[in-house]
Amino acid sequence: MTNAELVPFVLGNVNGSGTLAQVRRVVICAGTGCMANGAMKVFEQFKREITNSGLRVILELRPEAAGDEVRLSKSGCQGFCQMGPLVSVLPDGILYTKVRSEDVAEIVQQTLAGGNVVERLLYKDPSTRKSCRGLEDNPFYSRQNRLVLHECGFLDPEDIHEYILHGGYQAARKAFVEMSPEEICKTITDSGLRGRGGGGFPTGRKWDAARVQNSTKKYVICNGDEGDPGAFMNRSVMEGNPHSVIEGLMIAARAIGATETLVYVRAEYPLAVERMRRAVADAEREGILGKNVFGTGLPVKCEVMEGAGAFVCGEETAMIASIEGQRGMPRPKPPFPAQSGLWGKPTIINNVETLAHVSRILNVGPEAFRSIGTKDSPGTKTFALTGHVANTGLVEVPFGTTLREIVLNIGGGVTDDAGKIWKTGFKAVQIGGPSGGCLTEEHLDLPLAYESLRSVGAMVGSGGLVAMNQGTCMVSIARFFMEFTQRESCGKCVLCREGTKQLLALLDDVIEGRADAGTIDLLEKLGHAVQAGSLCGLGKTAPNPVLSTLRYFRKEYEEHIFEKRCRTGRCKALLRPEINQLKCKGCGLCIKACPTQAITGEKTKPHHIDPELCIKCGACATACKIHAVEGI
């Protein structure tokens, strides 16, 4: 029996996964990160080497397997992108990192044929220097609770049969055949699932609001416009388990009585677009999507639309405008999309991660879902952990987990610019991207949840977590986000359009040494005005990075303004390079290196820098062998 033949059998039988034989599997991560590092070359090399070694390669699951068969498959993003390409050997549970095609022969010989582990390809914990054999002893994975992401690193995202054989589309079937729309909404409401896109609105209530609308046409949209720079949770789910998103969409469609669904994917994610399109086509071919879903006579259609590069389109009403072929500008709410959305019809828009939770809730029940996480924020949340940490990647943990656990334990600690562990280097974490705020050392033990974060001036947002070390200038970070939101402001609301521009100019004043005593006050006043005077989430949250850094790093602003000094040395305009008169031996190397002839001095006597001529390029500091140039 091939996969395709197994499918009808499994779809009628909840315990379908019991029929699968335990074949030895080699899973190669084919997420964007690993692909960029050459995962496909590794995959091809495995195919050749396994064949050469006399073992039989199979590329499809089979109900019965012979002892000499090895199943080679690709998976979606396993979330440990920095260490890619990742290769797992199952059921042995070995995880190899940074595998190159040259290493493949050794893995086939040693592990597949010999049953041994290739030590040098194992992951080494940077803080303990211990090798980790697999997921269980790897702190990056063992401390997580991967529910949404679990299948991303295991299933072949391009094989619908694999998804079905592992219990996929059972929840959709249940929703269509056994449950009424009211029951579905109630189950989701009872589970306490909240929108993973940022706002945290209860999903069940949103669905109910659309369900009670009296309209022959309703829409469900999946928001895959993950514009938050530094976050890639949705990309990984769409790439790694696209069918879980489609299943969630189908359940949502059934719950509100919609017949048309749409996935709006960010254009910067070509692989996610491709895999979602393929998943939709496969689901149509299998008769899962189509005119008669699970024999109920109900139709469900699904379309995949590629965005065109506008951050504001992550906002519900702007996204609707974009789908309708307009400029992506938000409009006032109410009416809410659940009442009047796409083409004026009731529409619900859910984030990718929210939808990926839905099928699991129907399968395990709302109580089981609630048993993880906190009372007000149940379930797990995926965070994209990046920046100055040893292990960057996707982290899925229950709500209520502390920042310390995520950054220092799962992330393996803060690093310096060269990537070495820096024990005392932790400075801040930016959470929620350009709409969020920063968290500092005092928040390391704060349980992360919707309410707790709001109380400290940050937000869960989509889940980007960027760790920053002591060498990061917080004013520059605030400026970075302000530049982003200023560029992405659609221009509809005056306070957002002009206010972000002025905020940016004020931050430039701080960074370039023009600011005075009134600047901080002005930044705060203007920040609050932009929040109050903007229609959509972009403007309402745009000043957050500034206000939050002002709250926790006011001293750094004051140093920039009153002492004209940046403690990290990142703000070039504030640099005052000087030659240490005691250290300088007068060798003349700096004089040769200086492009503007700003350095003068006799040989063997200490040199001087003329601040008028100096362009602060740092060439003298690089040239000096005894580090006598200071302040740059």
Next chain:
Amino acid sequence: MASMPIAVDRAEKVDRAEKFEKVCSILNRFGRRPSGLIPILQAIQHEYHYLPEEVLTYVATSLDVPPARIFGVATFYAHFALEPKGKHVIRICDGTACHVKQSLPVLNALHKKLGTSEKNKTTPDMMFTVETVACLGACGLAPVVVIDEQVYGQITPERAVGLVDDIKAMETLLENAIPPAAEQPSAEDCHD
């Protein structure tokens, strides 16, 4: 037009006819509905690598909407380019993760190398376009540069400049090779 030599005029007409034939087939594919404007513009850009002004005017007439609306949409979204791009498009990710891991020095090194700037993104010989992009979602590899769809992770200013040199060398080889030689290996081996 009237002052142009007839031959040129005719050649241009043929060219124009061909151009609009492609646009027509794209318009037909999307059912000539104004609601499908964004996918239509995406398909046109895919075909021409940018959105030529006369094509946009043509689209406006065909969809029976004011040209202002088409231009409004085309200028709103970052992905639509109203100017032609270079043969090789270099995109530097300036998402948060790449930014804190020093993506700006990479951008500056490339601008310096190619003589481009934030305003003039394309080299005069139409060979390279250098642009930044908000986030490519490959934050684990930060900082990231994408050259003609190939992703390079953990890039340094030196390596970025080296990649440009590789492309330039390849282009010179291609130019000098008569008859055109088989495609040269790209800078594939440079990523690790």
